[in-house]
Amino acid sequence: MKHRAVSSQGPTMNASHRTRRFFLAAAAFLALSFTASVPQAQTDPLPSWNEGGAKSSITAFVERVTRQGSADFVPVEQRIATFDNDGTLWTEQPMYVQAAFVFDRATEMVKSNPDLADRQPFKSITAGDRAALAALGEQGLVELVMATHSGMTTADFERTVSDWLETARHPRFNRPYTDLVYQPMVELLAYLRAKGFKTFIVSGGGVEFMRPWTEKAYGIPPEQVVGSSGKTAYRLEGDTPVIDKLPSVEFVDDGPGKPVGINRFIGRRPVFAAGNSDGDLQMLQWTTLNTGPRFALIVHHTDAEREYAYDRQSEVGKLDKALDEAPRRGWLVVDMKKDWKTIYKP
Amino acid sequence: MKHRAVSSQGPTMNASHRTRRFFLAAAAFLALSFTASVPQAQTDPLPSWNEGGAKSSITAFVERVTRQGSADFVPVEQRIATFDNDGTLWTEQPMYVQAAFVFDRATEMVKSNPDLADRQPFKSITAGDRAALAALGEQGLVELVMATHSGMTTADFERTVSDWLETARHPRFNRPYTDLVYQPMVELLAYLRAKGFKTFIVSGGGVEFMRPWTEKAYGIPPEQVVGSSGKTAYRLEGDTPVIDKLPSVEFVDDGPGKPVGINRFIGRRPVFAAGNSDGDLQMLQWTTLNTGPRFALIVHHTDAEREYAYDRQSEVGKLDKALDEAPRRGWLVVDMKKDWKTIYKP
Numbered sequence: 160m161k162h163r164a165v166s167s168q169g170p171t172m173n174a175s176h177r178t179r180r181f182f183l184a185a186a187a188f189l190a191l192s193f194t195a196s197v198p199q200a201q202t203d204p205l206p207s208w209n210e211g212g213a214k215s216s217i218t219a220f221v222e223r224v225t226r227q228g229s230a231d232f233v234p235v236e237q238r239i240a241t242f243d244n245d246g247t248l249w250t251e252q253p254m255y256v257q258a259a260f261v262f263d264r265a266t267e268m269v270k271s272n273p274d275l276a277d278r279q280p281f282k283s284i285t286a287g288d289r290a291a292l293a294a295l296g297e298q299g300l301v302e303l304v305m306a307t308h309s310g311m312t313t314a315d316f317e318r319t320v321s322d323w324l325e326t327a328r329h330p331r332f333n334r335p336y337t338d339l340v341y342q343p344m345v346e347l348l349a350y351l352r353a354k355g356f357k358t359f360i361v362s363g364g365g366v367e368f369m370r371p372w373t374e375k376a377y378g379i380p381p382e383q384v385v386g387s388s389g390k391t392a393y394r395l396e397g398d399t400p401v402i403d404k405l406p407s408v409e410f411v412d413d414g415p416g417k418p419v420g421i422n423r424f425i426g427r428r429p430v431f432a433a434g435n436s437d438g439d440l441q442m443l444q445w446t447t448l449n450t451g452p453r454f455a456l457i458v459h460h461t462d463a464e465r466e467y468a469y470d471r472q473s474e475v476g477k478l479d480k481a482l483d484e485a486p487r488r489g490w491l492v493v494d495m496k497k498d499w500k501t502i503y504k505p
Numbered sequence: 506m507k508h509r510a511v512s513s514q515g516p517t518m519n520a521s522h523r524t525r526r527f528f529l530a531a532a533a534f535l536a537l538s539f540t541a542s543v544p545q546a547q548t549d550p551l552p553s554w555n556e557g558g559a560k561s562s563i564t565a566f567v568e569r570v571t572r573q574g575s576a577d578f579v580p581v582e583q584r585i586a587t588f589d590n591d592g593t594l595w596t597e598q599p600m601y602v603q604a605a606f607v608f609d610r611a612t613e614m615v616k617s618n619p620d621l622a623d624r625q626p627f628k629s630i631t632a633g634d635r636a637a638l639a640a641l642g643e644q645g646l647v648e649l650v651m652a653t654h655s656g657m658t659t660a661d662f663e664r665t666v667s668d669w670l671e672t673a674r675h676p677r678f679n680r681p682y683t684d685l686v687y688q689p690m691v692e693l694l695a696y697l698r699a700k701g702f703k704t705f706i707v708s709g710g711g712v713e714f715m716r717p718w719t720e721k722a723y724g725i726p727p728e729q730v731v732g733s734s735g736k737t738a739y740r741l742e743g744d745t746p747v748i749d750k751l752p753s754v755e756f757v758d759d760g761p762g763k764p765v766g767i768n769r770f771i772g773r774r775p776v777f778a779a780g781n782s783d784g785d786l787q788m789l790q791w792t793t794l795n796t797g798p799r800f801a802l803i804v805h806h807t808d809a810e811r812e813y814a815y816d817r818q819s820e821v822g823k824l825d826k827a828l829d830e831a832p833r834r835g836w837l838v839v840d841m842k843k844d845w846k847t848i849y850k851p
Contacts (some may be wrong), residue, residue, distance in 0.1 A: 236720070239728075359728075366769070367772075374582070380773075381771065381772030381773050382729075382770070388769060391768060393791070395790060395794075400764065400787070400790050400794050415738070418748060419737050419738065422659055423737070424770060425728045426716045427726075441739055441746070444741060445746045
């Protein structure tokens with residue numbers, strides 16, 4: 160309404176009115192100028208990254224592909240960035256978080272149905288043999304998830320995951336698992352989004368295990384989470400529609416399954432990808448072995464003191480082939496100990 | 506830089522400077538006020554819809570769920586809208602566009618491999634029996650797509666679809682198929698997006714058949730297209746990664762498959778859904794039989810003159826159960842003839 164007052168009084172305004180309006184208008188004008196020009200120049204988008212090669216190569220790439228007029232400019236709709244989850248966005252040691260969930264849930268199942276105690280894999284679970292469980296590997300775990308997670312609706316499962324995350328604690332850090340997301344990677348996700356990228360998770364983990372919490376933890380909404388899944392079926396129960404989780408693997412989004420999952424769910428090849436293990440090898444190839452500017456990084460776990468140190472020999476998050484391939488593909492290997500100022504939020 | 510000039514000269518400004526600056530600042534201020542207040546009030550977001558019940562009930566719902574402070578306010582991240590494609594966003598008569606593509610492609614295959622001419626379904630195709638092909642129904646067509654579309658990479662398939670759409674013409678309207686998208690629905694999609702909704706296609710059609718053109722036709726990017734799919738596999742050919750299309754159905758996104766597809770790809774229940782056939786029945790149930798404000802509409806093909814008139818008996822796009830269920834579910838049945846001012850863009 161203010162513009163009307165200005166224009167209707169214009170010709171008859173007296174001096175004090177004019178002065179007051181001048182300051183009001185100038186204030187609005189100044190506010191506008193500051194908003195438009197100041198923040199970009201002064202804020203470090205990656206404060207938890209140490210200055211140096213890794214940080215600079217990320218920001219140099221992002222600036223290069225997002226600056227209007229740059230020879231390597233990538234239109235905003237093509238700015239797809241895909242991130243592995245376990246070991247890339249949050250801690251995956253001493254076992255995948257989802258494995259801990261499976262372990263606890265299977266323990267609950269044995270409690271309410273003691274007949275299960277003599278059958279594998281429940282037997283090693285009852286014996287408290289977490290190492291045996293971890294040794295199943297990602298695909299084995301996905302199958303165990305299927306066995307322990309069917310016979311309920313998707314809505315029930317979502318509640319189960321959310322409830323578990325409220326109370327479960329990491330065995331070493333004694334914090335909720337969702338506290339153990341990597342602050343430098345959370346900043347990287349936010350930085351990419353601020354630069355027009357659409358950020359996706361592409362994980363071997365179960366898609367329904369991740370979706371209840373990824374928006375809060377990473378700013379990534381459910382529809383941008385790609386993961387492994389079990390078969391499901393729709394059913395109308397009276398007038399209430401439900402989707403049942405069936406005891407059957409539908410898709411394993413790991414290794415060569417990651418480009419397949421990216422193609423199926425996203426339908427475009429990423430411009431930027433991040434992983435930490437051989438399960439990400441094909442996603443990094445699919446991203447970078449393409450025309451135009453592309454970027455891939457590997458989170459290398461080198462910090463036994465603040466997190467964990469592991470790579471070629473690890474049961475969980477084995478990084479061997481992808482580490483060999485990194486130099487000739489030009490993939491950035493992030494040295495957690497050297498490149499990250501902070502690992503977790505305080 | 507301008508704010509600096511103002512503040513440094515402030516105390517010593519003479520009258521003519523002050524007047525000039527006043528007008529500059531006032532102009533900026535006015536521009537700001539106009540930008541913020543004028544456009545919403547004057548633009549009809551749905552100009553191709555006739556005034557009346559259908560249009561009003563759509564806009565009333567959208568205003569109700571997007572107005573801050575409304576009892577039915579839906580936060581922006583929950584504003585998921587899903588749209589069927591064939592018969593809901595573009596013409597599906599006299600056969601699904603993808604069926605016409607399959608027909609033409611199978612004809613090409615017989616030309617380059619005459620041995621196929623005696624085998625079904627190639628036999629009825631060679632005989633020019635388009636009715637037999639249409640009678641296969643949506644699921645049969647998806648399977649035929651699998652049979653005719655394997656043995657190539659996803660990149661090759663995308664080019665094949667794009668090339669075909671450049672030259673193929675609708676048999677009655679003699680226009681490219683992508684010209685036969687419904688202008689009122691394109692406006693509805695844009696209106697929802699302007700109100701913070703994220704719009705998705707959830708179609709029985711092949712996802713890789715739709716993705717090459719949905720962004721241009723509807724403003725819906727590849728990652729927001731859910732559809733039927735065939736199995737695929739990743740492979741590194743030298744240093745070139747490819748994804749091969751395999752001759753096997755992976756997922757049929759139709760009927761009860763639609764809520765399953767929505768759960769798998771989107772991971773949230775829609776607030777708004779649109780369909781036109783019994784293949785959309787379960788999607789409309791999944792959307793509306795839920796707590797909170799929900800909206801569903803059915804495009805009823807009632808206009809034989811400008812498009813087609815069909816419902817309960819149709820081979821393609823049969824609308825029978827969903828039409829029976831609409832009144833008791835409160836679904837809006839859009840009467841194409843009465844409610845739409847325009848069908849296609851001129």
